[in-house]
Amino acid sequence: MQTPRRTWLKMLAGAALPGAQAFARPSNPAVPAGTEMPPALPLPGIYADSIDPAPYLLSEKYDGVRGVWDGRALRFRSGRLVSAPAWFTARLPAEPLDGELWLGRGRFDELSGIVRKDLPVDAEWRSLRYMVFELPGSAGTFESRARRIAGIAQRAAWPQLVAVAHTPVADRAALRNRLAATVAQGGEGLVLHLASAPFSTGRSDTMLKLKPSLDTEATVIAHHAGNGKYEGVLGALGVRTPEGRQFLIGTGLSDAQRRDPPAIGSVVTYRYRDLTSTGLPRFASFQRIHHGL
Known part of the structure; x- marks a missing residue:
């Protein structure tokens, strides 16, 4: 029997950005032993x-x-x-x-x-x-x-x-x-x-x-439940930049990604138009999972 969409929501738990409901799933598996350090590029x-x-x-x-x-x-x-x-x-x-x-x-x-x-x-x-x-x-x-x-x-x-x-x-x-x-x-x-x-x-x-618009990477730190048309699935990703800034990315995600979102701890690429006066990206939109490639 197919598992209802709500089931996985109940099974997930994690820290959220302040003032928001969140759910989480385990982070990516550990990097295999013997993997070399990233080259200086x-x-x-x-x-x-x-x-x-x-x-x-x-x-x-x-x-x-x-x-x-x-x-x-x-x-x-x-x-x-x-x-x-x-x-x-x-x-x-x-x-x-x-x-x-x-x-x-x-x-x-x-x-x-x-x-x-x-x-x-x-x-x-x-x-x-x-x-x-x-x-x-x-x-x-x-x-x-x-x-x-x-x-x-x-x-x-x-x-x-x-x-x-x-x-x-x-x-x-x-x-x-x-x-x-x-x-x-x-x-x-x-x-x-x-x-x-x-x-x-x-x-x-x-x-x-x-580029016509800018893009960069951030780490997923929370899954925020959706409502309305996204009731029962992901509403937005809570992310943190390398500089420590936290914000939400709620657009650019496919229906499949909302049902099975990028894991907590994974790195995602997002696109944005410019930065606000506080250094946060304006009109951030999910592009892809970075995969550490």
Whole structure:
């Protein structure tokens, strides 16, 4: 017999944000033993209109899964090994690479399902491309590293290893025009790399992202019961940002996600328009479970 929707609500309990009813389910299982620490990577900041884009090189922001190749193994951003087919990793060079495993515009969920499988499916992996944009730890400017990546991809002569194309941009107007054209074609946004920058890790103004709306991650800390049309299922997620700010995300969730919400302790990606004067996101909308990839 099918379990009524209310049954799982009664079985869940957890801490809520102040003044709100909440329910919770167990957090994700522990990370398997032996998983390595996350690699130190360059992470994008957010482009602001006050920044002159002329010193930067522009590329599309691919809606993929970060993949870091250390010369021997392919890993997620979390440090966990990617279960890629042996024939795929055998075609990668000995030199470390950083990029995005990518299936195509608007196909992130399908891609995520493919690369997270413990047993890879060859036919699925033959549709993927490794979009490389950085050489971890390498000397020289970003512009020189981008040229080296292009050379690596050319020598590999393998369609699944792709050097991300970087182009200069004259001014803010040209940047906005390029963004509009990319989004109109189904792209997610743009990335700006400071052409003169040496390799560095963490967030800085040497790597910036530009999208029609902003997105980032937060940790789920509570499940808030719904009412009205959402009576008996999830109404909103209570989340906490890395800076410690807490707020609710009640839009963007599918009916299936409201019946079986992201676990307490999981990390989710949300989209928002801008920040309030107190630093909280305005019009936050759920996008996906981050999965620690």
